[in-house]
Amino acid sequence: MAATEQEILAGLGKIINEITGIPASEVTPEKSFVDDLDIDSLSMVEIAVAAQDEFGVEIPDDQLKNLKTVKDVLTFIQG
């Protein structure tokens, strides 16, 4: 059974907290990685690697650069 959006958001919040120290509670769908969460491009690569392990979804580099917000990632993972 596929994970719900809530479950993916929780998992993503945990990953982002682990990598950046940002509290998981601040990782909400409308947030922009660069503008709101101050996450740089190498951190995004780390997050993508961890998300691939966690959710079993490959995120190619040319897709990664289009994922601007938390919501974008949620949508991508849900396929």
Add this chain to the structure above:
Amino acid sequence: MSANRVRVVVTGLGATTPVGGDVTSTWTALLAGQSGVATLNADWIDTVPVKFAGTAKVDPAEVLPRPEARRLDRSEQFALVAAREAWQDAGAPDVAPERLGVVVSSGIGGITTTLSAYDTYRERGWNRLSPFTVPMLMPNGPAAWIGLDLKAQAGVHATVSACASGAEAIGHAVDMIRAGRADVVVAGGTEAAIHGLNIAAFAAARTMSQRNDDPARASRPWDRDRDGFVLGEGAGIVVLESEEYAKARGARIYAYAAGVGYSADAHHITQPEPEGRGIIMAMTQALTDAGITGRDVRHVNAHATSTPAGDVGEAQAIAKAIGTHPLVTSTKSMTGHLLGGAGGIESVFTIKALQERIVPATINIENLDDGVDVDLVHGENRALPQGDIAAVNNSFGFGGHNVAVVFKGA
């Protein structure tokens, strides 16, 4: 020595070692004769003939914030922890970034990162590697992270010379201040090499103790039954400044970093030169550089790693280069050998000995080897005299690198 040369002072100390997570706890443990060496519990332990090491007393990953720790090799974690301690200890000087330098090195670099990243690459593919893999494994990583942390812009350097790396870093920092390139330099050594491959490789070179049934007594410099060095890990960092800069800001001065001597054996890639010519040359040049004679030197923190070949040769070289009178000790009997970190922590210990006028005893000497005619401190700690005295820290490395650093009491 020219009379008007810039003098260099030590104003801050930092260390994380197998016997303590900072300078105070480490120094207290050394004065109490405590060993930091113990049996290892690692998944590769059955594959190597040496089952023990000096693991850091405090895990640096527990001290640093998690997001920071995960981007750092363990050698970088140690270096950053010790550098921050030293920086705070020096009163966090408000120095212009372009007048602040860093010289910090390890002997081996981010070896555990290299090995684990290789496993990840082979088992899971290139795109599972952390984007920080390169800065974690590069040997200039510890210096670079400290430089970033302190915003140092006067030059950030890594002086790789195996087990002489830490002392050589301090020497280059002294040179950098004397040359007028910086007012303040953070310098020292770090190492995190407790891994099956390193132990296997050093064991293959027949350099490690295999006293598996009694690890805490395995590191026994100058003891007749010594059978090799014991691997340790951690970092030692000092803050150096020009005397003028330090005095102008009212800094507390621990000691003078008065002289440095370098040499190379040009003899063998791993074996010490039997007559000790290279290490005598390094010590002699350090004394000349400091403008002192052997009579001024009252203490030597020796390189002595507990190997059959090295210890007695060094003692004899000390007798020739300095004299038989200094109080000689090897703190490696307690910390194990930190490789590139050794010169860092042992410079810290040499400075503490000058500050507190006490020399921690070498532990584990049951039967003193023949041929040691220096005043070896063992059994109990010994006091150093008051007054204007100097002390020497020796560090030698595979490749035939020899470094001696002279510190003078403040």
